[in-house]
Amino acid sequence: MSQAFSFADARDPTLATAVHRRLREDILSGRLPPGQKLKLRDLAESYGAGASPMREALSRLAAEGLAEQIEHRGFRVAAAAPGQLHGLIRSRVLAEGAALREAILRGDAAWEEALLLAEHRLNRAARSLDPNRFVSNPDWEACHLRFHQALLSACGAPPLLAFCDRLREEAQRYRALSNTLAYPGRDVAAEHVILARAALNRDADEAVALLAQHYERTGAFIGADMGSGIG
Numbered sequence: 001m002s003q004a005f006s007f008a009d010a011r012d013p014t015l016a017t018a019v020h021r022r023l024r025e026d027i028l029s030g031r032l033p034p035g036q037k038l039k040l041r042d043l044a045e046s047y048g049a050g051a052s053p054m055r056e057a058l059s060r061l062a063a064e065g066l067a068e069q070i071e072h073r074g075f076r077v078a079a080a081a082p083g084q085l086h087g088l089i090r091s092r093v094l095a096e097g098a099a100l101r102e103a104i105l106r107g108d109a110a111w112e113e114a115l116l117l118a119e120h121r122l123n124r125a126a127r128s129l130d131p132n133r134f135v136s137n138p139d140w141e142a143c144h145l146r147f148h149q150a151l152l153s154a155c156g157a158p159p160l161l162a163f164c165d166r167l168r169e170e171a172q173r174y175r176a177l178s179n180t181l182a183y184p185g186r187d188v189a190a191e192h193v194i195l196a197r198a199a200l201n202r203d204a205d206e207a208v209a210l211l212a213q214h215y216e217r218t219g220a221f222i223g224a225d226m227g228s229g230i231g
Contacts, residue, residue: 095163
């Protein structure tokens with residue numbers, strides 16, 4: 001969970017906005033796992049805010065589908081539902097597949113250079129801070145985000161890219177679950193390498209198929225853990 005901090009220095013216009021942002025980050029990163037109870041007293045102490053802004057922040061999270069209100073019992077982190085996961089994967093495959101086809105068609109030398117650089121930096125970053133068990137590495141996460149953004153960046157349709165970013169963010173908490181389950185057996189680095197090569201070779205069909213497989217593998221690890229068989 002995030003460390004307590006002073007909201008006096010926060011640039012947000014209200015305390016509730018600052019609390020909402022921090023809670024949202026902790027839910028998406030998996031620091032607050034699905035189903036965890038969100039007790040006002042504990043949260044107020046951890047996040048350094050009073051009950052009123054905390055309730056407002058939790059209500060916003062509930063409206064976004066990241067938290068659930070339990071009648072007469074407060075809030076909890078929204079459950080990781082297999083149906084939602086399946087829908088997110090399908091939506092990402094469709095949206096990012098279309099963006100990737102356009103990027104491959106329209107991409108110039110600058111796009112190729114940006115993708116190569118993003119791939120290189122991603123490959124140099126350690127997947128986990130601990131080689132024996134998964135401990136999220138912020139540097140790898142940042143490089144991973146830049147790689148996927150670089151892959152689609154030449155598509156020429158900002159609204160489509162914004163939609164892809166939104167879906168990616170919604171899927172982040174499922175990725176956090178998958179990371180723990182899949183490490184160290186899954187060779188994510190190899191998946192990124194062959195995906196980048198297909199894109200740079202201008203093989204749109206292969207690149208889109210590899211992107212779909214990349215996301216479906218994530219779903220398969222989580223789906224198996226849920227007993228749903230997703231992926």
